Amino acid sequence: MDCNFEQIAEAIRYVEANKPRQPSLAEVASHLGLSQLYFQHMFTAWAGISFNRFLEFLSVGYAKRVVEEENFSRPVAACTTGSSCACGLHAPVVHIDGMTPDECRGGAAGLQLHYVFSQSPFGELIVASTGKGVCYAAFADGGREAAIRSLQAAFPLATLQEHPDVHNTCAARIFQLDGTGVDEVRLHLKATPFQVKVWKELVEVPVGHLTTYLQLAHSIGNARASRAVGRAVACNPVALLIPCHRVIHSSGRIGNYHWGPERKAAIIGWEAALCTSCTTGC
Template sequence: METQESINYQRIADAINYIRLNFKEQPNLDEVAEKVNLSPFHFQRMFTEWAGISPKKFLQYLSVEYAKGILKEKQATLFDAAFETGLSGTGRLHDLFINIEGMTPAEYKNGGKALTINYSFAESPFGNILVASTVKGICYLAFADDKQEAFSQLQAQFANATYHQVVDMTQQNALFIFKRDWSKLSNIKLHLKGTAFQLKVWEALLRIPMGGLYTYGSLAQNISMPNASRAVGSAVGDNPVAFLIPCHRVIRSTGDFGQYHWGATRKSAMIGWEAAQVNKIAI
């Protein structure tokens, strides 16, 4: 005898399959809900609970992934990519790419050729850092124990971009985070490139307050994907913006601080430094 949970799972599985097969028609919420015999309200809530994102966002991710394949593999025009994806026009394609990929369709198609990146080296309480920015915001921040290696890793992220070693206001505003009230964090703009899942995890990291610590399991719970701790760990490790996106605030369930892309010792120092800042504010 089927349980209600198994019935609900099958409905969501059927909905996902329907969206995958028919995304070029850009089906709306009512249409997909009808296919699985649910009201739009209940379907929206159930899909979000099971998949971790709304049906609309899932459709958008599928559309962008398909458009990316057309732009890269077939070298299609933006109009053709929009048409083949079932979007109403190039403006809609542009908006989806900006919201999901953090870049325009043209920038993606050209592998970053249209992208200009300013970068500079600076000092922080935890060692030298390399910070990079575009006109949209901070796109990269890493600890730079070896400056040439750090720059090479930045170039690997945006292989075809044009680079200028210059300090701009976007970088300066970001670096003030080591001195200013953390409530000012919203003033710092980020320009991120990642998968839908990575962006979801990085957004959750931004919600961890200074002095706070999450486990990988609690972070997975926070994004409504409690069984995805391992995948969450991988996304945390792929964070391209050190400190500003505070992946150092995620520890193991045992209480051990665990590893860190820029060194376990540095992670321990950062956690301790933040705890001291919080205590100063409290006093």
């Protein structure tokens, strides 16, 4: 059964907007213009669990229970970085290197960027890379032409070419859930040393787990830097591979996301459902 992620996102958006009265599955399906049976089948095919069960993973209570864990050994965090598990999810090791001042200077003049488009369970992405690693990955919500313009705006003087290479192809395979054999992914990012430090810590947060800005600040050895950590997380140029969607507020509130709060909720719930389904095999 085909799954339009926009319908998934709209369902989550509708439930969130009407949370006080807890709309029924039938009401959500009606809002989407679908039958209840069709929506349930479509959603289960996408998430692997029912819509109502999925919503439990988005509750404040669930989020708070996860972030209160002091280590990443709980069952929902079983799909760890650098491993494969019974559910078929492969989490490669992510290496992060910052661009040199010369590479960043003057709008990245002289850089040759190769880009491809890739499908994912959460919508299409544009993925760009230099000769040293992936430098950019963003959801192409406004269409491909708009995505290319945004990439060019991020690297104004770089030369862009739509062309698969070893780096963007590895990333695309991971996004398409076909990452078997991809043991590592290299990122080559325009960033400050502090941003690189935060992002390196963030890629260690396993699939299915959540952290907070305060926990990240503690983990980099600066408990008073939670605001600066928040700014670094918000500047993440590589969707999914640097999992900024796994950072929530200490209150358990999911919070904002560059590519939409409903997409953040969808990714969090999807990852939790996936890892919960394979805890005995990870």
